[in-house]
Amino acid sequence: MKNKQFILILALTLIVVLTACTNNNSKTTPTTSPKESNVVESTPGDDKKPNADGPQKGGEITAAMFSPPDNQFNPIFYDSAYDANILDLVFEGLVEQNDKLEFIPLLAKEWKFNDDFTELTYILNQGVKWQDGETLTADDVVFTYKSIADPDYTAAGGVRVEYVDKLVGYDDYVGGKSTEFPGVVKVDDYTVTFKFSEPNVTAISNTAFPIIPKHIFKDVAVKDMPTYSASFKAGEVIGTGPFKLTKYQEGEQYILERFDDYWQGAPYLDRIVYRVLDQAIMSGMLQNNELDLVTRPEGIPASDADDIAALPNVKVLEQQALAYQYLGFKLHTSTDESKWNDPSTWKVNEKVADKRVRQAIAYAINRQGFVDGLLFGKGTVIDAPFPEASWAFDAKATIHYDFNADKAKALLDEAGYKDTNGDGFREDPNGKEWILNLDYPTGNKVREKTAPIIVENLKDVGIKVNLRNPRDASSHFAIIEKNNTDLDMYLAGWSLDSGDPDPAGISLSTAPYNYIRWMNKDSDDLIKKAMKAPEAFDIAYRKQIYSDWAKLYSEEQPAIILYSGNDIHAWNSRLQGISVKPHTIVSSAHLWWVKQ
Amino acid sequence: MYKYIARRILQFIPMLFLVSIIVYALAYFAPGDPLTGKMMDPNIPKDVYEERREALGLNDPIYMQYGRWLSSVSTGDLGMSMMYTGKSVADLIKARIMNTVYLSTFALFITIVISLPLGIYSARKPYSLLDYSTTTFAFLGLATPSFFAGLIAIYVFAFQLGWLPSQGTITTIGLTGFDLFIDKIKHLILPGFTLGLSSTAIYMRYMRTEMLDVMGSDFIRTARAKGLSNNSVLYKHTLRNALIPIITLLGFEFGTLLSGAVITEAIYVYPGIGTLFLTSILNRDYPIIMAINLILAVTILVGNLLADIFYAVADPRIRYD
Numbered sequence: 001m002k003n004k005q006f007i008l009i010l011a012l013t014l015i016v017v018l019t020a021c022t023n024n025n026s027k028t029t030p031t032t033s034p035k036e037s038n039v040v041e042s043t044p045g046d047d048k049k050p051n052a053d054g055p056q057k058g059g060e061i062t063a064a065m066f067s068p069p070d071n072q073f074n075p076i077f078y079d080s081a082y083d084a085n086i087l088d089l090v091f092e093g094l095v096e097q098n099d100k101l102e103f104i105p106l107l108a109k110e111w112k113f114n115d116d117f118t119e120l121t122y123i124l125n126q127g128v129k130w131q132d133g134e135t136l137t138a139d140d141v142v143f144t145y146k147s148i149a150d151p152d153y154t155a156a157g158g159v160r161v162e163y164v165d166k167l168v169g170y171d172d173y174v175g176g177k178s179t180e181f182p183g184v185v186k187v188d189d190y191t192v193t194f195k196f197s198e199p200n201v202t203a204i205s206n207t208a209f210p211i212i213p214k215h216i217f218k219d220v221a222v223k224d225m226p227t228y229s230a231s232f233k234a235g236e237v238i239g240t241g242p243f244k245l246t247k248y249q250e251g252e253q254y255i256l257e258r259f260d261d262y263w264q265g266a267p268y269l270d271r272i273v274y275r276v277l278d279q280a281i282m283s284g285m286l287q288n289n290e291l292d293l294v295t296r297p298e299g300i301p302a303s304d305a306d307d308i309a310a311l312p313n314v315k316v317l318e319q320q321a322l323a324y325q326y327l328g329f330k331l332h333t334s335t336d337e338s339k340w341n342d343p344s345t346w347k348v349n350e351k352v353a354d355k356r357v358r359q360a361i362a363y364a365i366n367r368q369g370f371v372d373g374l375l376f377g378k379g380t381v382i383d384a385p386f387p388e389a390s391w392a393f394d395a396k397a398t399i400h401y402d403f404n405a406d407k408a409k410a411l412l413d414e415a416g417y418k419d420t421n422g423d424g425f426r427e428d429p430n431g432k433e434w435i436l437n438l439d440y441p442t443g444n445k446v447r448e449k450t451a452p453i454i455v456e457n458l459k460d461v462g463i464k465v466n467l468r469n470p471r472d473a474s475s476h477f478a479i480i481e482k483n484n485t486d487l488d489m490y491l492a493g494w495s496l497d498s499g500d501p502d503p504a505g506i507s508l509s510t511a512p513y514n515y516i517r518w519m520n521k522d523s524d525d526l527i528k529k530a531m532k533a534p535e536a537f538d539i540a541y542r543k544q545i546y547s548d549w550a551k552l553y554s555e556e557q558p559a560i561i562l563y564s565g566n567d568i569h570a571w572n573s574r575l576q577g578i579s580v581k582p583h584t585i586v587s588s589a590h591l592w593w594v595k596q
Numbered sequence: 597m598y599k600y601i602a603r604r605i606l607q608f609i610p611m612l613f614l615v616s617i618i619v620y621a622l623a624y625f626a627p628g629d630p631l632t633g634k635m636m637d638p639n640i641p642k643d644v645y646e647e648r649r650e651a652l653g654l655n656d657p658i659y660m661q662y663g664r665w666l667s668s669v670s671t672g673d674l675g676m677s678m679m680y681t682g683k684s685v686a687d688l689i690k691a692r693i694m695n696t697v698y699l700s701t702f703a704l705f706i707t708i709v710i711s712l713p714l715g716i717y718s719a720r721k722p723y724s725l726l727d728y729s730t731t732t733f734a735f736l737g738l739a740t741p742s743f744f745a746g747l748i749a750i751y752v753f754a755f756q757l758g759w760l761p762s763q764g765t766i767t768t769i770g771l772t773g774f775d776l777f778i779d780k781i782k783h784l785i786l787p788g789f790t791l792g793l794s795s796t797a798i799y800m801r802y803m804r805t806e807m808l809d810v811m812g813s814d815f816i817r818t819a820r821a822k823g824l825s826n827n828s829v830l831y832k833h834t835l836r837n838a839l840i841p842i843i844t845l846l847g848f849e850f851g852t853l854l855s856g857a858v859i860t861e862a863i864y865v866y867p868g869i870g871t872l873f874l875t876s877i878l879n880r881d882y883p884i885i886m887a888i889n890l891i892l893a894v895t896i897l898v899g900n901l902l903a904d905i906f907y908a909v910a911d912p913r914i915r916y917d
Binding site: 069070071072077078079111137154155156157158159160162163225226227231232247248249250251252253255275276277278280281284390432471472473475477478479481494495499502505506511512513596 | 683692765770
């Protein structure tokens with residue numbers, strides 16, 4: 001009996017061990033011969049090399065997303081990045097961005113400003129067909145923007161008012177005081193003029209929104225649009241893009257078919273199938289040629305990137321994301337929450353008020369270590385809130401804080417923060433206990449791991465940090481946006497819009513998203529100056545101001561920019577014709593083709 | 597009996613009411629609201645969210661919000677989701693609930709058909725090779741987290757052997773009739789086994805222990821002394837008595853059938869109630885949280901009622917008046 005039992009246990013153990021081994025083997029085999037050639041450098045347009053065979057018609061590709069879309073396929077109401085995956089193939093705006101993030105014609109073939117930069121007139125391409133055969137006209141453009149300006153728009157769940165709130169007459173129209181919206185005017189069937197109340201530096205970016213069909217939605221009240229069938233039903237979602245959403249199984253598969261009458265020529269691919277997949281099996285599917293494209297929003301996790309780059313049938317592309325993670329200081333607080341945007345009621349948070357303290361913390365944190373250790377090198381340390389992908393990025397403008405505990409200690413000593421009672425932690429200049437409360441959210445695994453390391457790094461220079469339990473994102477952001485709070489530092493991240501690098505939305509002292517409650521007159525002045533017409537229409541002028549602002553930011557350290565991770569995309573090498581842009585690889589999909 | 601059932605069902609009403617108040621309060625007092633998680637884009641003016649809050653009534657005091665919810669639910673309207681723009685709670689649940697029912701029923705089926713016979717057999721021949729194997733299997737099953745078991749299963753059966761699909765509920769859109777049925781069954785096998793694995797292990801152990809326990813009791817000795825056949829003792833006398841606690845457990849199990857299985861659903865991308873429930877909690881989507889909680893509460897109550905009724909079937913000595 002005893003023997004039998006022993007043999008059985010042995011057998012079972014063996015099975016487990018063997019399964020574990022096979023699992024390991026196949027995972028490590030491909031990495032034994034990493035081929036550098038598979039890693040595409042992020043030079044734009046690199047993939048457009050002339051091919052001897054030329055593009056071939058037909059075929060289908062499978063693309064992955066790791067969470068299901070919300071199934072809101074009306075561009076003016078969607079707000080999930082997963083829905084955007086589908087919308088990017090179905091809908092188009094008047095203009096798009098090229099590989100330098102400059103705006104280039106799309107549905108509009110040209111545009112021009114009036115003399116004082118308050119009016120922007122677009123000439124539309126003729127012969128652009130909606131996917132149901134109707135022709136695109138200026139009416140569709142006017143209809144789209146008028147719908148976003150509608151009084152019921154935000155209550156119905158729309159959030160894109162940034163595209164209309166600078167237009168003439170917006171306030172009256174949205175407030176119900178006027179039934180006319182003079183901000184966007186049809187001149188003739190193929191000419192449309194946007195009128196801004198002031199010269200608008202970001203006019204083109206503000207008019208780049210995807211256009212929705214008037215003939216489909218004209219009889220639908222804006223408040224009913226999100227629930228209207230053409231906003232979500234396969235076959236009824238109509239855009240001007242190269243692919244039609246013809247079928248889907250909610251939460252699993254989304255099938256996009258070729259639109260033959262696409263105005264830039266019929267797409268080469270017959271079909272793009274977006275499948276919702278678990279991230280854990282993605283690399284296996286890439287290896288088995290069951291998956292052709294992995295891109296936004298998550299892309300390939302940094303930890304898997306090298307293994308996947310080593311697969312002979314897969315191309316991997318790394319790009320610095322238009323996003324960054326930061327450690328924010330709560331610089332001001334106030335007890336009256338209702339006046340959160342009135343800096344005169346704010347009170348300085350003395351614990352982090354001295355900029356030498358913030359600089360010392362920047363020196364004390366091993367940011368390069370986060371990139372090397374947690375992101376496997378797939379990221380960059382930056383010192384101002386402009387990621388490298390942005391045209392406002394200027395590495396020379398900022399002060400670089402290397403990982404240097406000695407500098408940190410010297411700065412803290414200089415600021416008067418010394419350990420007076422011998423407990424190993426510094427007290428504030430008055431000899432009182434000095435503990436910084438740090439809050440952080442769950443969700444982003446890399447960011448979660450940085451929190452305890454930051455505590456350790458700061459402990460090494462004698463700063464005592466009270467790391468509080470992480471919270472889910474909803475709770476975290478509900479807490480950090482409060483003025484009446486005892487937190488001193490928090491972790492968070494921002495994803496930036498590719499349209500324009502203007503930091504006003506986050507860094508202007510009165511901006512709602514200025515969660516750190518930074519109030520610096522020089523900073524406010526620079527941010528406003530960078531958007532002042534007419535000088536600001538010259539990009540060199542703005543570049544200079546943003547360099548000055550970045551320098552000020554890196555010196556003041558109102559927040560420590562921890563790192564900017566890379567977006568890592570992967571596609572099967574049979575997929576050709578992808579154009580690489582800093583903000584996306586999903587554009588001009590009608591030129592994608594597969595080798596058969 | 598019918599009186600008893602009617603009385604029990606009437607008791608559901610105050611209980612559901614209480615549950616709804618507690619859940620609503622818990623969801624409401626958690627920091628954040630359905631819009632906080634969305635405010636990640638600095639280009640979107642914050643007033644937009646303020647207007648949306650006003651439109652959703654999120655600025656009203658809790659009793660008003662609860663009252664509104666209650667009056668709309670009492671007319672059968674579960675309301676609109678707050679995080680999914682333009683989606684009704686009923687539609688969101690409708691799109692997922694059948695998947696959850698299929699998956700849970702399949703898992704429960706696997707649990708019952710594997711665990712009960714094995715449990716009975718091990719009890720009949722305790723300390724036999726089969727008993728040891730099932731015991732070992734039970735502990736392995738209990739000790740393996742479902743995400744790990746799931747990944748191993750995907751790796752072996754989907755990637756290496758290529759026998760079964762591992763993601764979603766169907767292979768392609770457009771299958772009909774018998775083909776669709778077979779395709780759906782194929783997609784159920786891996787998640788079903790993954791989900792059923794740990795409860796199979798548990799039930800096997802329970803069944804074995806209960807059987808052994810009853811076998812040792814006096815009336816079994818009497819039965820044997822009367823000269824009844826082994827099978828008669830085992831299936832008529834022992835099994836019926838041993839089933840009572842199992843039925844209680846299955847009653848609870850029935851209640852959790854509709855709650856979905858977050859981890860299993862996630863790794864197999866099997867769109868069900870579990871994932872929706874988790875997302876709705878993380879996003880404070882009160883109408884969805886409330887709707888799923890109500891469904892759960894009802895199934896748990898019904899499950900327990902069914903268990904009570906089945907006691908009487910398994911053991912005629914139990915009567916309800």
